[in-house]
Amino acid sequence: MARSVAFGNNMHLIATEQQSMAYTMKINLTGMQQVYNVSYPVGLGMPNNRDDVLLVQTLMKLANFTRFTPALGPVENSASIKIDGYFGPQTKRMIKAFEDYYIGLGKLMVSDGIVESAPRDGYTHSGVLYKIIHLNRAVQEQRSDASLKFLPFSSDTHPILRASLIKNAEKPEPPRPF
16 A cells, blocks of 8 residues: 655655565556556655666666757767666756656656656546656557566666566566567
8 A cells, every 4th residue: 555755845655664665566557567666756855765766777778768958959868877776967867858758749747857656557646647657658668579578587687676576577478489
Protein backbone atom coordinates (compact mmCIF):
# COMPACT_ATOMS: atom_id res chain seq x y z
CA MET A 1 0.00 0.00 0.00
CA ALA A 2 1.41 3.38 -0.97
CA ARG A 3 1.22 6.52 1.15
CA SER A 4 1.74 10.24 0.61
CA VAL A 5 4.68 12.01 2.23
CA ALA A 6 5.78 15.64 2.04
CA PHE A 7 9.25 16.45 0.70
CA GLY A 8 9.77 20.18 0.81
CA ASN A 9 6.57 21.85 -0.35
CA ASN A 10 5.43 18.87 -2.44
CA MET A 11 3.37 15.80 -1.57
CA HIS A 12 4.65 12.60 -3.14
CA LEU A 13 3.22 9.12 -3.38
CA ILE A 14 5.74 6.62 -2.05
CA ALA A 15 5.79 2.92 -1.31
CA THR A 16 5.52 1.50 2.17
CA GLU A 17 8.57 1.33 4.41
CA GLN A 18 8.87 -2.38 3.60
CA GLN A 19 9.48 -1.49 -0.05
CA SER A 20 12.48 0.83 -0.03
CA MET A 21 14.03 0.11 -3.40
CA ALA A 22 13.28 0.16 -7.09
CA TYR A 23 10.99 -2.72 -7.99
CA THR A 24 9.09 -4.55 -10.70
CA MET A 25 5.36 -3.82 -10.61
CA LYS A 26 2.52 -5.57 -12.41
CA ILE A 27 0.34 -3.06 -14.23
CA ASN A 28 -2.57 -3.14 -16.63
CA LEU A 29 -1.89 -0.44 -19.19
CA THR A 30 -2.30 -0.84 -22.91
CA GLY A 31 0.75 -2.68 -24.18
CA MET A 32 2.35 -2.96 -20.75
CA GLN A 33 2.00 -5.81 -18.28
CA GLN A 34 4.78 -4.75 -15.95
CA VAL A 35 6.85 -1.65 -15.28
CA TYR A 36 9.88 -0.80 -13.19
CA ASN A 37 9.03 1.65 -10.45
CA VAL A 38 10.91 3.77 -7.92
CA SER A 39 10.04 3.60 -4.22
CA TYR A 40 10.96 7.20 -3.46
CA PRO A 41 11.14 10.30 -5.65
CA VAL A 42 14.30 11.00 -7.63
CA GLY A 43 15.20 14.64 -8.24
CA LEU A 44 16.60 17.75 -6.64
CA GLY A 45 15.80 17.78 -2.91
CA MET A 46 14.32 14.26 -2.99
CA PRO A 47 15.54 11.14 -1.11
CA ASN A 48 17.41 9.82 -4.20
CA ASN A 49 17.86 6.26 -2.92
CA ARG A 50 20.67 4.66 -4.86
CA ASP A 51 18.69 1.90 -6.56
CA ASP A 52 15.87 4.32 -7.46
CA VAL A 53 18.43 6.63 -9.11
CA LEU A 54 20.01 3.58 -10.82
CA LEU A 55 16.60 2.72 -12.28
CA VAL A 56 15.95 6.24 -13.57
CA GLN A 57 19.46 6.42 -15.07
CA THR A 58 19.10 2.98 -16.69
CA LEU A 59 15.70 3.76 -18.21
CA MET A 60 16.98 7.09 -19.53
CA LYS A 61 19.98 5.39 -21.11
CA LEU A 62 17.72 2.84 -22.82
CA ALA A 63 15.16 5.49 -23.89
CA ASN A 64 17.88 7.15 -26.00
CA PHE A 65 16.58 10.72 -26.33
CA THR A 66 18.53 13.93 -26.94
CA ARG A 67 18.83 17.03 -24.74
CA PHE A 68 18.62 20.31 -26.67
CA THR A 69 19.54 23.87 -25.74
CA PRO A 70 18.13 26.92 -27.54
CA ALA A 71 21.60 28.27 -28.41
CA LEU A 72 23.38 25.05 -29.40
CA GLY A 73 20.66 22.61 -30.44
CA PRO A 74 21.41 18.95 -29.57
CA VAL A 75 24.04 18.81 -26.83
CA GLU A 76 23.70 15.51 -24.97
CA ASN A 77 22.18 12.10 -25.60
CA SER A 78 20.62 10.13 -22.75
CA ALA A 79 22.52 7.03 -23.92
CA SER A 80 25.65 8.71 -22.50
CA ILE A 81 24.30 8.99 -18.94
CA LYS A 82 26.58 7.58 -16.27
CA ILE A 83 24.79 4.80 -14.37
CA ASP A 84 26.23 5.16 -10.88
CA GLY A 85 23.17 5.54 -8.65
CA TYR A 86 24.04 9.08 -7.58
CA PHE A 87 21.81 12.04 -8.36
CA GLY A 88 24.14 14.64 -9.82
CA PRO A 89 24.14 17.35 -12.48
CA GLN A 90 23.92 14.96 -15.44
CA THR A 91 20.95 13.04 -14.02
CA LYS A 92 19.23 16.34 -13.18
CA ARG A 93 19.79 17.59 -16.76
CA MET A 94 18.51 14.35 -18.27
CA ILE A 95 15.31 14.34 -16.19
CA LYS A 96 14.63 17.89 -17.38
CA ALA A 97 15.51 16.93 -20.97
CA PHE A 98 13.16 13.94 -20.79
CA GLU A 99 10.35 16.20 -19.60
CA ASP A 100 11.03 18.77 -22.33
CA TYR A 101 11.33 16.13 -25.06
CA TYR A 102 8.14 14.29 -24.21
CA ILE A 103 6.11 17.42 -23.53
CA GLY A 104 7.30 18.55 -26.97
CA LEU A 105 5.78 15.34 -28.38
CA GLY A 106 2.44 16.30 -26.86
CA LYS A 107 2.61 14.03 -23.80
CA LEU A 108 0.99 15.31 -20.62
CA MET A 109 3.63 15.50 -17.93
CA VAL A 110 4.48 17.72 -14.97
CA SER A 111 7.77 19.51 -15.61
CA ASP A 112 9.22 19.61 -12.10
CA GLY A 113 12.49 17.65 -12.43
CA ILE A 114 11.19 14.83 -10.23
CA VAL A 115 10.49 11.19 -11.08
CA GLU A 116 7.96 9.80 -8.61
CA SER A 117 6.65 6.37 -7.73
CA ALA A 118 3.49 5.41 -9.61
CA PRO A 119 0.52 3.54 -8.14
CA ARG A 120 -0.69 0.30 -9.75
CA ASP A 121 -2.91 2.09 -12.26
CA GLY A 122 -0.04 4.39 -13.37
CA TYR A 123 -2.07 7.61 -13.20
CA THR A 124 -2.03 10.70 -10.99
CA HIS A 125 -5.29 11.87 -9.39
CA SER A 126 -5.72 14.28 -12.31
CA GLY A 127 -5.46 11.46 -14.87
CA VAL A 128 -1.89 12.06 -16.08
CA LEU A 129 0.58 9.18 -16.40
CA TYR A 130 3.47 9.33 -13.95
CA LYS A 131 6.90 10.13 -15.39
CA ILE A 132 8.23 6.70 -14.40
CA ILE A 133 5.51 5.13 -16.58
CA HIS A 134 6.46 7.44 -19.45
CA LEU A 135 10.11 6.36 -19.00
CA ASN A 136 9.16 2.68 -19.14
CA ARG A 137 7.02 3.28 -22.23
CA ALA A 138 9.79 5.33 -23.89
CA VAL A 139 12.17 2.37 -23.50
CA GLN A 140 9.54 -0.03 -24.80
CA GLU A 141 8.93 2.15 -27.86
CA GLN A 142 12.65 2.74 -28.49
CA ARG A 143 13.93 -0.82 -28.08
CA SER A 144 12.73 -3.61 -30.31
CA ASP A 145 14.97 -6.20 -28.62
CA ALA A 146 12.70 -6.57 -25.54
CA SER A 147 15.51 -5.20 -23.33
CA LEU A 148 12.89 -3.81 -20.95
CA LYS A 149 11.51 -7.27 -20.14
CA PHE A 150 15.00 -8.72 -19.64
CA LEU A 151 16.29 -5.80 -17.52
CA PRO A 152 16.22 -7.70 -14.18
CA PHE A 153 18.04 -10.67 -15.72
CA SER A 154 20.66 -8.90 -17.84
CA SER A 155 24.31 -8.90 -16.84
CA ASP A 156 24.42 -5.36 -18.30
CA THR A 157 22.07 -4.14 -15.54
CA HIS A 158 23.86 -2.70 -12.49
CA PRO A 159 24.01 -5.49 -9.84
CA ILE A 160 22.27 -3.39 -7.15
CA LEU A 161 19.41 -2.58 -9.52
CA ARG A 162 19.22 -6.16 -10.81
CA ALA A 163 18.83 -7.45 -7.23
CA SER A 164 15.95 -5.02 -6.63
CA LEU A 165 14.09 -5.69 -9.87
CA ILE A 166 14.38 -9.47 -9.99
CA LYS A 167 12.20 -10.02 -6.90
CA ASN A 168 8.83 -9.70 -8.66
CA ALA A 169 9.94 -10.12 -12.26
CA GLU A 170 8.88 -12.99 -14.47
CA LYS A 171 11.63 -14.11 -16.78
CA PRO A 172 10.32 -13.90 -20.35
CA GLU A 173 10.87 -16.70 -22.78
CA PRO A 174 13.73 -16.04 -25.18
CA PRO A 175 12.58 -15.46 -28.75
CA ARG A 176 12.36 -18.63 -30.82
CA PRO A 177 14.51 -18.87 -33.92
CA PHE A 178 12.63 -19.29 -37.17
